[in-house]
Amino acid sequence: MPKKILCVPFDPVHDVGIKIIRSELDKNGHITELLSPDLSPEAVVKIASEGDYDFILVSRTLGYGVAELLARFIDLLDVAGVREKSKIVIGGKPITPELAAELGFDKGFGEHSTIEEVVAFIEGREVLAAATGLNRTKKDIASKYDYVFKHKEIGELLDSIAGKLIKWSEDKTSPGVERAKIRSEILASDNEEKRKLLFEKYYALCDDVIINGNTQKVFTKGVREVTDDELQNLNNFVNGSHPVNPVKIQHNDGQPLLFKFLGSGCPLMDIMHAKVCERYGIDGFLIINPSWEARYEGLLQGCLTHENDGTITSYENIRLMRQSLDPSTLLTVRAHRGLNTPETVLLAGEAGANLAKINLVYGSLGAGTDPVRLAVDGLEAIRLAAKYNMPFDIPGNDELSGVPAWKTLAGLLINVMLGVKLGAKPILKPLFCYGPHIVINGMMNQNFIDYNAAKILALKEIVNSPIWPGEPIAFMTQSEERVQSANANSYHASLAASLNVDAITVASTDEAYSRGPICITSRIDTIRAITDAFRFVGNAKFEATKQAEIFTEDLIKKITDTLREVNSKANLTEAINGGCLGNKEDGAYPGTFGSGTVRTK
Amino acid sequence: MRTIGVIGTAKNTGKTTTLSFLMKGFLNKGVSLAVTGIGYDGEEVDNITLLPKPRLYFEKNTIVATSEKCLKSSEANFEIISETLAATPLGKVFIVRITKPGMIVLAGPNRMVALKEIIDFIKVKAGCDVLLVDGSLNRMSPMTILDKLVFTTGASRSVNIKKLVNEMSLIEKVFSFPLTNFQNIDNNTSVIIKIENGEIVNKKLHLDLNNFPAVDKQITTDVKALYISTLLSVQDFNDIIKRIKSRIGDNKIELIINSPVMLLLSGDFSLLSVMLERMKAVGIDLTYIQKPELSAVTINPFYPKLENYHYTPSYVDREAFENEMKSVLTSPVYNIKEGDNKKFFETVNK
Numbered sequence: 001m002p003k004k005i006l007c008v009p010f011d012p013v014h015d016v017g018i019k020i021i022r023s024e025l026d027k028n029g030h031i032t033e034l035l036s037p038d039l040s041p042e043a044v045v046k047i048a049s050e051g052d053y054d055f056i057l058v059s060r061t062l063g064y065g066v067a068e069l070l071a072r073f074i075d076l077l078d079v080a081g082v083r084e085k086s087k088i089v090i091g092g093k094p095i096t097p098e099l100a101a102e103l104g105f106d107k108g109f110g111e112h113s114t115i116e117e118v119v120a121f122i123e124g125r126e127v128l129a130a131a132t133g134l135n136r137t138k139k140d141i142a143s144k145y146d147y148v149f150k151h152k153e154i155g156e157l158l159d160s161i162a163g164k165l166i167k168w169s170e171d172k173t174s175p176g177v178e179r180a181k182i183r184s185e186i187l188a189s190d191n192e193e194k195r196k197l198l199f200e201k202y203y204a205l206c207d208d209v210i211i212n213g214n215t216q217k218v219f220t221k222g223v224r225e226v227t228d229d230e231l232q233n234l235n236n237f238v239n240g241s242h243p244v245n246p247v248k249i250q251h252n253d254g255q256p257l258l259f260k261f262l263g264s265g266c267p268l269m270d271i272m273h274a275k276v277c278e279r280y281g282i283d284g285f286l287i288i289n290p291s292w293e294a295r296y297e298g299l300l301q302g303c304l305t306h307e308n309d310g311t312i313t314s315y316e317n318i319r320l321m322r323q324s325l326d327p328s329t330l331l332t333v334r335a336h337r338g339l340n341t342p343e344t345v346l347l348a349g350e351a352g353a354n355l356a357k358i359n360l361v362y363g364s365l366g367a368g369t370d371p372v373r374l375a376v377d378g379l380e381a382i383r384l385a386a387k388y389n390m391p392f393d394i395p396g397n398d399e400l401s402g403v404p405a406w407k408t409l410a411g412l413l414i415n416v417m418l419g420v421k422l423g424a425k426p427i428l429k430p431l432f433c434y435g436p437h438i439v440i441n442g443m444m445n446q447n448f449i450d451y452n453a454a455k456i457l458a459l460k461e462i463v464n465s466p467i468w469p470g471e472p473i474a475f476m477t478q479s480e481e482r483v484q485s486a487n488a489n490s491y492h493a494s495l496a497a498s499l500n501v502d503a504i505t506v507a508s509t510d511e512a513y514s515r516g517p518i519c520i521t522s523r524i525d526t527i528r529a530i531t532d533a534f535r536f537v538g539n540a541k542f543e544a545t546k547q548a549e550i551f552t553e554d555l556i557k558k559i560t561d562t563l564r565e566v567n568s569k570a571n572l573t574e575a576i577n578g579g580c581l582g583n584k585e586d587g588a589y590p591g592t593f594g595s596g597t598v599r600t601k
Numbered sequence: 602m603r604t605i606g607v608i609g610t611a612k613n614t615g616k617t618t619t620l621s622f623l624m625k626g627f628l629n630k631g632v633s634l635a636v637t638g639i640g641y642d643g644e645e646v647d648n649i650t651l652l653p654k655p656r657l658y659f660e661k662n663t664i665v666a667t668s669e670k671c672l673k674s675s676e677a678n679f680e681i682i683s684e685t686l687a688a689t690p691l692g693k694v695f696i697v698r699i700t701k702p703g704m705i706v707l708a709g710p711n712r713m714v715a716l717k718e719i720i721d722f723i724k725v726k727a728g729c730d731v732l733l734v735d736g737s738l739n740r741m742s743p744m745t746i747l748d749k750l751v752f753t754t755g756a757s758r759s760v761n762i763k764k765l766v767n768e769m770s771l772i773e774k775v776f777s778f779p780l781t782n783f784q785n786i787d788n789n790t791s792v793i794i795k796i797e798n799g800e801i802v803n804k805k806l807h808l809d810l811n812n813f814p815a816v817d818k819q820i821t822t823d824v825k826a827l828y829i830s831t832l833l834s835v836q837d838f839n840d841i842i843k844r845i846k847s848r849i850g851d852n853k854i855e856l857i858i859n860s861p862v863m864l865l866l867s868g869d870f871s872l873l874s875v876m877l878e879r880m881k882a883v884g885i886d887l888t889y890i891q892k893p894e895l896s897a898v899t900i901n902p903f904y905p906k907l908e909n910y911h912y913t914p915s916y917v918d919r920e921a922f923e924n925e926m927k928s929v930l931t932s933p934v935y936n937i938k939e940g941d942n943k944k945f946f947e948t949v950n951k
Contacts, residue, residue: 042868067738071640071737071739072866074740075741075742075866078713079713079832080832083713083714084712084714097690097691098690101641101689101691101711102708103640104712104738105690
C-alpha cells in the first residue's frame with residue numbers, strides 16, 4: 001500500500017540526499033511531498049499536523065546547537081500530536097542510530113545507510129538481502145595475454161639470453177633447489193618415519209639458526225610462536241565478522257586491481273589489516289618477508305610472529321593468511337630475495353597463494369643474493385610457479401638503487417622470456433615512481449606523467465604481457481603529510497588506469513614515515529583516495545605529452561642496446577656480474593649471499 | 602509510584618550527573634527504583650563534541666527501561682521483565698531488572714504517549730516506588746506527564762550568566778501557573794466553558810487560526826474559560842489575548858492549555874515573557890490540564906569550548922553563576938558537583 005510521506009529539508013544547501021530518496025520513493029509508488037528548505041520548525045509542524053502523513057523525513061547536517069533545534073522540533077511534533085500518526089525519521093551524513101535516539105526520532109539514516117534501507121523501512125519490510133561477503137570473483141591477471149614479442153629483435157635477443165641461461169643451469173643445483181625438493185616430499189608424506197629422515201636431510205642443508213628454531217624452538221630475537229589463544233581469537237574474528245557495505249575500488253572493469261603489502265612481522269596483525277582493506281575493496285596482497293630470512297639457508301616452520309619489519313613466510317603463516325582472506329582476494333608471496341626462493345614458491349603453491357614474486361636480476365643486484373645462486377634457484381622457482389599454475393610477478397625495484405629504467409626493464413623482460421620458456425605466466429612490474437636515476441637526470445622536470453607513461457608504452461610495444469606497476473606506485477613522491485601522500489597515490493593510480501595496466505601496488509600514506517608498523521587508517525587513506533580518483537577519471541584519461549613518445553622510443557632503443565650487451569656475455573650471471581643490468585656507478589652491486597654454493601649435479 | 606524527570610535546557614548541562622545523584626540517594630534510602638530515559642544517554646563520549654561524558658551505573662535490583670541494542674552492549678547483567686510496545690532507533694524498549702551491577706546506556710521511550718505506556722508497564726510489572734526519567738538534550742514534551750521535574754541548566758546553554766538566570770526565571774514562571782479546577786475536559790478538543798443555569802457547560806470551540814473573526818463570535822461575556830488543545834505560537838497567543846480582551850472587556854477569563862511545555866515551545870523566550878505580562882494585564886488567568894512540579898534547579902558551569910575545530914572543556918565563574926541564580930529564582934538551586942548535595946536530595950524527595 002502506498003505511503004504518504006512528507007520530505008523536510010531543514011537545510012538550504014545539503015538537501016540532495018532527501019531529493020534522491022524522494023525520487024526513489026516516488027518510483028516505488030509512494031505519495032511524497034517535498035517542502036521548501038526555508039520553512040521554520042513551527043511551519044513544518046503545522047503542515048505535518050494538518051496532513052495525514054505516515055512518515056516525516058527530515059534531512060539536516062549537524063553542528064553545535066543544531067541538536068537542540070532538532071530536539072525542539074521533535075517536542076513540537078510530540079505536543080502537536082503528530083507523533084501518534086506519523087513516524088519521524090532523520091537522515092544526514094553524521095546521523096547514527098544513537099544520535100537519532102538522542103534527538104528523539106523514530107529512526108535515523110546516516111552516511112553508511114543505503115537508499116534500499118530507507119525504502120524498506122518506509123515499506124515496513126526487511127532490507128532485501130544483500131549478498132554476504134565481498135560478492136566478487138577472483139581475477140586472473142595473466143590469462144588474456146599470449147606473450148608474443150612484437151619487437152622482433154628484442155624477442156630474438158631474449159630468446160637467446162634465456163635459452164643460454166636455461167642450458168647453462170641444466171647440470172647445476174644448489175642447497176635451495178635441493179631443500180625445495182626435500183620439502184616437497186615432506187609435505188607429501190604421511191609417514192612419520194620417512195618425514196623424520198627427510199627432515200634430517202633437510203637440516204643438513206640449513207643454517208644453525210634455522211635448525212635451532214625448528215628443532216628446539218630457540219628463535220632469533222623478536223620471533224615467537226603465535227599462541228593457541230591468539231589463533232582462536234583470530235578465528236573468531238575472521239568467522240564472526242563480515243564486511244559491511246563493501247566498497248568496489250574500480251569504477252569500470254578496465255581499471256587496475258589494487259594490491260597492498262603485508263609485512264608487519266605479525267601474521268595476525270597483517271590479517272586484521274587485510275580484512276579491513278578487503279572491506280574497502282582491495283584486490284590483493286603481497287607478503288613481504290624479513291630481510292634476515294633471505295640470508296639464511298632454510299626456512300622456519302610454524303605460525304610465527306616477528307617483532308620487526310617483515311612477516312615470516314613459513315608454510316603455516318602463508319596458509320593462515322590465505323585461509324583468512326576472502327577467496328576472491330589474491331595473495332602473492334615474495335620469493336626471490338635470498339637463499340630460499342624455490343622453497344618459498346613451493347610453500348606458496350602448497351598453501352594456496354595465487355602468485356609468487358620472482359626477479360632473478362633484481363634479487364641479485366638490489367637484494368643481495370649471488371647472481372649464480374639466484375639464477376639456479378630462480379629458474380627452479382619459476383618451474384615451481386608453473387607447476388602450481390601461479391603467475392609470477394617481476395618487480396623492477398633495482399631502479400630504486402639508481403639503475404636506469406632501460407636496464408631495469410631489460411631485466412624484467414629477461415624474466416618474462418624465462419617464464420615463457422619454462423611454461424609460467426610472468427607479469428611485468430615496472431616502477432611507477434620518481435626514481436633516483438630520473439631525479440638526477442631530470443626526466444620528470446616537466447611532469448610525472450611522461451616518463452612513467454613511456455615505460456608502460458615501451459613494454460607494450462615490445463611484448464603482449466600483463467603489466468602491474470609498483471612497487472609501490474608514487475614512491476619518492478610522498479611526504480609525511482597524509483593528505484599529500486594520498487593525493488600522490490591517487491594521481492599515479494589514475495595515470496596507471498589511463499594506461500590500461502592490469503594492477504598496481506599501493507603503499508599506505510605513512511609507508512615512508514611510520515617509524516614502526518603501518519597503521520590501518522593510513523592504509524585506508526590511499527585506498528579511498530584512489531577509489532575517488534578512479535571514479536573521477538572513469539573512462540576519461542590522464543594524457544601524456546609528445547615527450548612521452550620520445551622517451552618511449554629512447555627506452556626501446558636503450559633496452560635493445562642493453563640486451564645486445566647481455567647477449568654478448570656467456571650467460572646472464574656473467575652479464576649481471578659484469579654490470580650490464582646495473583653497475584656500481586648506478587648503485588647496483590651483485591650480491592654475495594650464497595656465493596660458491598652452486599654445484600654440478 | 603512517584604515519577605521524577607531531569608530536563609536540561611541544552612546538551613551537557615548536567616542531566617546525567619543529576620540523575621546519577623538522585624539514583625544513589627533513593628537507593629541509599631532503600632527505595633525501589635526504576636530508571637528510563639527519553640533519548641540516548643550514558644555513552645562514553647558525546648555524540649557531537651566527542652568529549653567524555655559521565656556514565657550511568659546501575660545497582661542490583663534497579664528496574665531499567667531501555668532499548669534492545671543498549672542491553673546487548675550492557676556490562677551489567679539483567680533479567681527481562683517485559684518487552685514493551687515502544688521502539689527507538691536502537692530497537693524495542695525492554696523493562697529489565699539488574700542482577701549484576703554495571704553500566705548501561707539508556708535509550709527509552711522518546712514520545713509522550715510511549716513514556717506513559719512505559720510508566721504503566723513499570724507500575725504493573727515491576728511495582729517500584731520511584732521512576733526517574735533522564736532527559737535528552739533540551740527535550741521536554743514527554744516529561745509533561747511526570748509528577749516532578751528537576752531542571753538542569755549551565756554554561757553549555759550559554760556562557761552569559763545573566764541570560765541563563767533570566768531564562769530559568771521565565772521557566773520557573775511558566776511552571777508557576779496553577780492547574781485548572783474545571784473537570785471533564787477532553788484534551789483533544791478545544792472548548793468554551795460557560796455556566797448555564799448554575800451548571801458548567803463545555804461547547805466546542807471552532808478554532809481556526811487563519812480566521813479569528815470566526816473565533817471572536819464564539820467568545821461572549823458569559824464565557825468563564827477557554828480550553829485550547831492545539832499548539833500555539835507566541836504570536837497566536839498574542840492574537841487570542843487581543844481578541845479575548847475586545848470581547849470580554851474588564852471581565853476575567855481563564856485560558857486553559859495542556860501543560861507548561863506548550864508555553865515553553867511557543868517561541869522565543871523574550872517574546873514569551875512579554876506575552877505572559879500582557880496576559881496578566883488584560884485579566885486572563887492561565888491554567889494547565891496537567892503539569893509536573895518544578896522541584897529544583899541544578900546548575901553546571903562546564904561548557905564545551907570550540908577551539909581550532911576541537912571542543913575543549915571550559916567553565917564560567919562558578920560562584921557568580923550560583924549566586925545570581927539563587928538571588929533571582931524562588932526554586933532551590935544546587936551545583937551538584939560542588940554544593941550541598943544532601944539538601945538537594947531531600948528537596949526532590951519531599
